[in-house]
Amino acid sequence: MDKLKMQTPDLTDKNIEQIAQLFPNVITETRDENGVVKKAVDFDLLKQALSKTLVEDDNERYRLDWPGEKASLLKANIPITKTLRPCREESVNFDTTENLYIEGDNFEVLKILQESYLGKVKMIYIDPPYNTGNDFIYKDDFKKSKEEYEEELGTTDEEGGKLFRNTDSNGRFHSDWLSMMYERLIVARDLLKDDGVIFISIDDGEQDNLKKICDEIYGEGNLLNTICLENDSRARPYGSLATTHEYILVYSKYQDFIYEILEDTEKEFNDKDDKGGFDLYELRNRNITFNVENRPNLYYPFYVNPNNMDENKLFEISLVNKQGWVEVYPQESQGIKTVWRWGKEKAANNLNTVLFAKEAKNEAGYQIVKKYRAVTYTLNTIWNDKEIKTDRGTLETKALFDNKKYFDFPKPVDLIKRLLKISTKSDSVILDFFSGSATTAHAVMQLNAEELMEEFATKNTKKHENEGNADSEKFRDLSCVSWQKKGKRKFIMVQLPEKTDENSEAYKAGYKTIAEIGKERIRRAGKKILEELATKNTKKHEKEEGKSQKSLFSENKEETFSDLSCLSWQKNLDIGFRVYKTADTNMKDVFYHPAKLKQEExxxxxxxxxxxxxxxxxxxxxxxxxxxxxxxxxxxxxxxxxxxxxxxxxxxxxxxxxxxxxxxxxxxxxxxxxxxxxxxxxxxxxxxxxxxxxxxxxxxxxxxxxxx
Ligand SMILES: C[S@@+](CC[C@H](N)C(=O)[O-])C[C@H]1O[C@@H](n2cnc3c(N)ncnc32)[C@H](O)[C@@H]1O
Structure with a gap:
């Protein structure tokens, strides 16, 4: 219930609001005489806004400042005495799993993990509260002294109690959010490997501020990309422009990070020869900025033998003219003589193996083409496919929970899987410290399973091809070694035991905290992944290998695969997780404050x-x-x-x-x-x-x- 204020309105606040309407750029956040952060007017900027000449400002500088920044920095460096307590009952396969689920405030957890995971995490993904004006933000009190911080960090254990709803009427709306993010990102950076990378989801609300603090923490030069994600393609008829996108900022720790090469294992080629499938690409560079004027060495003729065509309708070519052969130069475009992509020497080395001629479609003559066999592909920075739209995430989580919606806006598994594919190796450690419904854990298990199954399919096929060969035994041993290295990504999820709303479906179903939803999601997702892939694998083998090869899951699997037991991906797939919870130290106060105790105590x-x-x-x-x-x-x-x-x-x-x-x-x-x-x-x-x-x-x- 609201309380009556019992006092006249604060006119200064009202005046500031009115100025904000006229000059939104001059509104800032500052501390009052009691150290409380509130909205204020930047008078230098206001002076400039009302002046026709340049107003000198000695404090002018390019950087993002906010009240609380220094305190955050200080906080990031202070040691804490908290620890983690294992919780076997809530874990799955506690003794064998390498995955972790840690319940607690992520700032404390990141600090607790400092020694053990320093420089060990390959990829961090986070999807923090976007500060939409309705989010719960973890409350920090910047008025406290260094000692008080230390005290509080070491002893407070009521994580849920420290959350507050950050509405945009809060005078320190941006500052609180920035401080919360800043201190966590500083501590998280230390956990990254030198070739590690962090992906941060954000929307227009704080994207610019987040980018500035990340530039400061990770270095401007380490911003690899800003991915623009179309998260909802259905524009609603509310106003003139519907926002349908958000972002993922990508920062590397150092320059050592390189994106993984993506392979399209399902790729179907348009043509085939005795070496396998291929697609054809024109050798001509269609970009007219490169032309005969500035690239004369790339402008030269090929000669086509019209009487020698292979089964793919490709013609023999040469760089030397012969009787009856047809001369081909790169075609003109917009009156400009275009050029080839390759110089003469490279072309000479690839004649009639990679380079051929084909009949041009719309005009008489020939095109020079190259056979392209790679199954790799490159992503661009605009992601708009249906697999990664927000509603996918909701559907996927609902499907796991008997079609009930227990969590708002979980990310789609395929989105995180894609991030994992471009940034991690088979044995990487992955951290998500705003884990929510644990989509990242789900994606890690899913990708591991797919990788193991793919590897199995390859080895299995090869093994059958080799059966009866003298080498087959040797092959089997080798395959087991490589097999065991696949699908070994490990996750670390961190989630506050944030209470679910008492009116929510989740609460009514018994999930009293978001952490409980997250843990249950991993249990259910793990089980589902095993079931789904077992079915997929059976179907795949039945379809592709026919009768010659029995499925891993067929009734005769024991007999057929008894010698391949080490290849069972099920055994190699880690769907377990160890649960830990933050707690105050195991040691009595005497350990940390012996001076405070009297001798007799x-x-x-x-x-x-x-x-x-x-x-x-x-x-x-x-x-x-x-x-x-x-x-x-x-x-x-x-x-x-x-x-x-x-x-x-x-x-x-x-x-x-x-x-x-x-x-x-x-x-x-x-x-x-x-x-x-x-x-x-x-x-x-x-x-x-x-x-x-x-x-x-x-x-x-x-x-x-x-x-x-
Ligand atoms: C936007 S959600 C993440 C959703 C997640 N990506 C998914 O797909 O389910 C952000 C989560 O961070 C959690 N969170 C907020 N502050 C936190 C803190 N200080 N420590 C740990 N978790 C926190 C919230 O409880 C919330 O579940």
Whole structure:
């Protein structure tokens, strides 16, 4: 319910509104005497607007400034003490998966991942709130001191509570959004590989501001493209011009990034010869800016033998005139003599293998053409195909949730798949820290599955062709190796447990937060991908290979493919994910603020670890602290009477049991781990601790022993 203001209106605000109507460009955002950001008039600009001569302004500069920018920068650099807690019950295939779903504020999560994923992410895609005037933005309080920030970042745990609706009547409408984006983009950049890339969806509202902060963070020169996306082709009859597009800004971390070459595996060629399919392209350059005047070396004749035509109706050619052969120069266009694309030497090397002549359609004579066999294609920066329209995204997510709409405007899977195809390798790490309904996770699994199936189809066909050959065994071994490298992209989704509206269908169906929708979407999408591709694969094999080759999913698959078990794409497809949630540190305050505690309180503390924390919680924090990836395989083993965690064979071995005796120390040392971690409280006294270190020095000198 609205509250009465019980005071007269603020006339300054009203005046500013009136000036804004006349001169919108002079309205800016600034702080008042209490440090509160509000709308204000840039008097220098207003002076200029009312003056016929140039008004000198000593502060003139080219850059985007907003109140809160410096505080954001400061915030981006401050360490936090938060951690992640694993949540097995909500995960899928926790022990084997390499995908992560992290619930929490993305700013905190990005900071928590700093050590473990520094320079490891190949591609980031984000689709942040566009600041439409109705979006929920994460609230930051820029009035706070450095210490207060630190305190708040380290202890606040109510992510949902910090969201506020950013309406355009908010005096700091742009500033709040910019600060929110700025600090996150700064921290995210560090996670990118040197040849990494970030794609950011945005619309006209903040595109210009976003571009400016990205120019600052990533460098103007690293803006690779601005993709213009026609997201809705149906213009509504509301006004004169309907906005039907949005953008994707593409920035590379450094110049090292190159787009992946796209292959059209379904491509059908117009013609075929003994080398396979091909299309024909004219050798003539149709662009008249290149002509005989400025490219004289590209203007020369070919000679066509009219009596030697092959089965594709292509004629033999030469660069030397012969009796009865027809001379062909590049055709004129608009009275200008055009030129060939290739010089004489390159043409000579390709005569009658790549270059031929064909009868010109509309006029007498011949055209020189080249055979083009590549299945690669190039995208341009305007994307308007139906697969990537917004309503596709809605339909796809509805289809997964029994035709119910639980999430507004999810991105279409094919859109993200396309971004993945042009920017990632088979084993890349992909991060989306505004994950929403987890379309990016869906797209990663889908692309991995398609890649695995494609690879299987190729290997499978080749294997059958080779059957009976002496080489077939060798081939099988090799194929398994290459096979296992395919479809191994891993995703990291980050999503705030933002509450769903109590009146929404999602809430009524039991999804109390967007994170719950996201997790369920990945579970359902993974299952569906397996089912769909199994069907597709069966049909494809039945259609293409006929009876000679049985489908992987046919009833006889065991018999037919028993020797190809390593090629089962199902086993290689990771549709699982580990769920982690942000939480305050596992350590009691004494760990971070020992000075604040009195001596007698110290004696009362048996352990520096909070009582509610499990050994798996501790392991997660240790993994993060040591800068190891969260997706590493963890084996939980009973050794003697103790529970021991073995992370990636021997990268790290941890035991958080209370009583550590030398027998277990010796057993762990026998594993020769790189790092070993115990609980400080597990040792009776300093003497025991020193003894353990000494034992390791003797039994496994390379091991680094640490306690928490
Ligand atoms: C536009 S949606 C993303 C939609 C997504 N691309 C899809 O296809 O479903 C933006 C999401 O970011 C989430 N979000 C906003 N602020 C966040 C924050 N500080 N940390 C994590 N997630 C946040 C919102 O809850 C929302 O679900």
């Amino acid at each position: 110290l004696f009362k503390l048996e352990s520096n670890i909070k009582e509610d924390r499990t050994p798996e919680d501790l392991l997660t924090q240790v993994i993060l602290d040591l800068g190891l990836e969260l997706s590493l395989p963890v084996e939980t083993k009973k050794m003697l009477e103790n529970t021991v965690f073995i992370v990636q064979t021997n990268a790290l071995v941890a035991c958080f049991d209370n009583d550590i005796d030398f027998k277990i120390v010796d057993s762990i040392a026998a594993l020769k781990p790189f790092k070993v971690v115990f609980k400080d409280a597990s040792f009776k006294d300093d003497k025991d601790r020193i003894n353990v270190e000494e034992r390791f020095k003797r039994l496994s000198p390379e091991t680094k022993v640490t306690v928490i």
